[in-house]
Amino acid sequence: MGEHAQIIRTQVGIVGGGPAGLMLSHLLAKSGIENIVVEKRDHETIKNTHRAGILEAGSVRMLTDSDVNGRVLTHGMEHEGIDLRFNGVSHRLNFTELVGATVTLYPQNEVFVDLAAARARDGGDVRYSVSDTEILDLTTDTPKIRFTGADGQAFEIHCEILVGADGSQGICKWAIPAEHRTDNFIEYPFAWFGILTEAPKSSDELIYANSPHGFALISQRSDTVQRMYFQADPDEDASKWSEEQIWDELQKRVDGPDGFQLKRGPIFEQMILKFRSYVCEPMRYGNLFLAGDAGHTVPPTGAKGLNLALADVKVLFEAIDSYYATKSKDLLDGYSEKALRRVWKAQNFSYWMTNMLHTRKDANPFEVKRALGELDTVAGSRYGQQYLAESYTGWPHS
Numbered sequence: 075m076g077e078h079a080q081i082i083r084t085q086v087g088i089v090g091g092g093p094a095g096l097m098l099s100h101l102l103a104k105s106g107i108e109n110i111v112v113e114k115r116d117h118e119t120i121k122n123t124h125r126a127g128i129l130e131a132g133s134v135r136m137l138t139d140s141d142v143n144g145r146v147l148t149h150g151m152e153h154e155g156i157d158l159r160f161n162g163v164s165h166r167l168n169f170t171e172l173v174g175a176t177v178t179l180y181p182q183n184e185v186f187v188d189l190a191a192a193r194a195r196d197g198g199d200v201r202y203s204v205s206d207t208e209i210l211d212l213t214t215d216t217p218k219i220r221f222t223g224a225d226g227q228a229f230e231i232h233c234e235i236l237v238g239a240d241g242s243q244g245i246c247k248w249a250i251p252a253e254h255r256t257d258n259f260i261e262y263p264f265a266w267f268g269i270l271t272e273a274p275k276s277s278d279e280l281i282y283a284n285s286p287h288g289f290a291l292i293s294q295r296s297d298t299v300q301r302m303y304f305q306a307d308p309d310e311d312a313s314k315w316s317e318e319q320i321w322d323e324l325q326k327r328v329d330g331p332d333g334f335q336l337k338r339g340p341i342f343e344q345m346i347l348k349f350r351s352y353v354c355e356p357m358r359y360g361n362l363f364l365a366g367d368a369g370h371t372v373p374p375t376g377a378k379g380l381n382l383a384l385a386d387v388k389v390l391f392e393a394i395d396s397y398y399a400t401k402s403k404d405l406l407d408g409y410s411e412k413a414l415r416r417v418w419k420a421q422n423f424s425y426w427m428t429n430m431l432h433t434r435k436d437a438n439p440f441e442v443k444r445a446l447g448e449l450d451t452v453a454g455s456r457y458g459q460q461y462l463a464e465s466y467t468g469w470p471h472s
């Protein structure tokens with residue numbers, strides 16, 4: 075196969091055309107650095123994959139300052155805070171007032187659509203629907219990506235820097251030999267049951283609810299479509315649940331003396347989202363650099379996944395840009411360590427939010443009440459609220 079492969083030369087080869095890969099490609103191109111992106115899924119599949127939706131202000135700025143387009147400003151919904159709800163009582167955390175920052179609800183698939191459109195507009199080389207992707211020669215000056223194009227033709231990209239932005243199920247991190255890689259991970263004894271519903275908003279901004287029946291998150295997509303989740307068993311079969319059962323379960327978890335009622339409507343998507351916390355260390359091997367979910371995954375409770383991916387891309391872009399401007403590899407050599415500092419802060423925050431808000435099935439009354447004591451400590455003090463608000467809205471980009 076190798077002999078018949080058509081060779082393409084470029085500076086940066088990127089595996090993965092999700093938000094991380096496309097954002098990096100876009101920034102590199104703006105800086106005059108040639109790059110090619112290969113992605114195994116097709117455009118429609120990525121566009122229709124529902125993921126989380128909260129962007130930190132720093133992520134919004136990456137989209138607007140680099141002229142992706144302004145849709146995040148016109149179509150995104152700026153949120154000033156969240157409600158923490160426990161013991162049936164809502165506690166408002168106003169981020170603007172606490173830490174002078176907001177977040178923006180703008181689903182990840184919209185970020186993808188914007189970035190893909192910007193790459194197409196600017197003549198970017200993004201190849202969807204590729205197969206048989208392999209990466210090789212990572213410790214040489216010419217790392218390579220082998221793949222079969224959508225038309226069946228075999229290709230080999232010869233590049234100088236290879237970026238693995240191929241998500242949590244990707245191939246790139248496994249190309250780092252086991253003796254050069256540490257896999258740090260934990261699993262959780264719960265998952266999220268997620269729905270999309272055609273209903274009016276139940277709340278203008280997000281509600282993170284702890285209840286004796288388990289966690290629930292009330293989120294939104296638009297005035298007419300809402301996104302909600304509730305804690306479920308990882309091996310729950312989502313298709314077995316009737317709409318009424320789902321609504322009753324969600325309602326139980328937000329019930330309280332204030333009489334708060336969810337606004338119900340037809341449910342048009344229901345699925346189980348499994349999650350775990352994972353970090354690959356280091357996020358580099360030779361001339362391979364990992365970015366986003368390819369290097370780490372967080373549980374969704376802290377809304378950090380996409381934001382971390384974009385933060386990696388910012389650090390990696392600056393390192394690659396500096397390499398081509400100065401021929402010094404100093405920033406590239408520092409990439410993994412610098413990216414990992416933010417990764418571990420986000421891991422800690424996501425782990426903390428997840429454990430504080432969820433209820434383990436086998437939890438005894440002590441553990442349940444301890445968690446309520448923790449929530450009360452956070453919600454009941456300005457310092458506690460600020461701690462959560464600072465992490466949720468995102469630490470400053472370097």
Ligand code: PHB
Pocket residue numbers: 125126127128280291293294301374375376377378
């Ligand atoms: C979502 O709207 O899908 C969403 C928001 C916040 C999270 C997770 C998911 O923490």
